[in-house]
Amino acid sequence: xxxxxxxxxxxxxxxxxxxxxxxxxxxxxxxxxxxxxxxxxxxxxxxxxxxxxxxxxxxxxxxxxxxxxxxxxxxxxxxxxxxxxxxxxxxxxxxxxxxxxxxxxxxxxxxxxxxxxxxxxxxxxxxxxxxxxxxx
Numbered sequence: 446x447x448x449x450x451x452x453x454x455x456x457x458x459x460x461x462x463x464x465x466x467x468x469x470x471x472x473x474x475x476x477x478x479x480x481x482x483x484x485x486x487x488x489x490x491x492x493x494x495x496x497x498x499x500x501x502x503x504x505x506x507x508x509x510x511x512x513x514x515x516x517x518x519x520x521x522x523x524x525x526x527x528x529x530x531x532x533x534x535x536x537x538x539x540x541x542x543x544x545x546x547x548x549x550x551x552x553x554x555x556x557x558x559x560x561x562x563x564x565x566x567x568x569x570x571x572x573x574x575x576x577x578x579x580x581x
């Protein structure tokens with residue numbers, strides 16, 4: 446299974462997503478903020494997908510996305526937000542996010558997005574596919 450990084454300043458969201466992904470056989474790391482996420486990405490090779498909240502204290506998810514694109518360009522990033530707007534979703538996709546999800550997350554849609562990011566249509570394959578999803 447995949448090695449994932451969950452980034453969210455909300456402890457309960459981190460714990461729920463970590464438990465969900467671990468129960469699916471994934472290896473999961475979690476970070477409270479963007480700086481911690483970048484440190485983990487730099488220190489731990491092999492993280493295959495980053496799932497990050499947009500609205501966080503300090504470095505927001507869009508800034509984290511830009512830093513990941515610079516430092517780890519092959520790593521897909523899925524952004525999520527409870528306060529999503531069309532403008533934020535468009536900005537995320539234009540900045541290189543693999544997908545954009547709104548909270549509350551629909552588990553079936555989250556799995557589909559992850560499968561697309563990690564599977565044969567993921568960013569490591571030719572013809573990177575990206576899009577937005579509303580998760581309700």
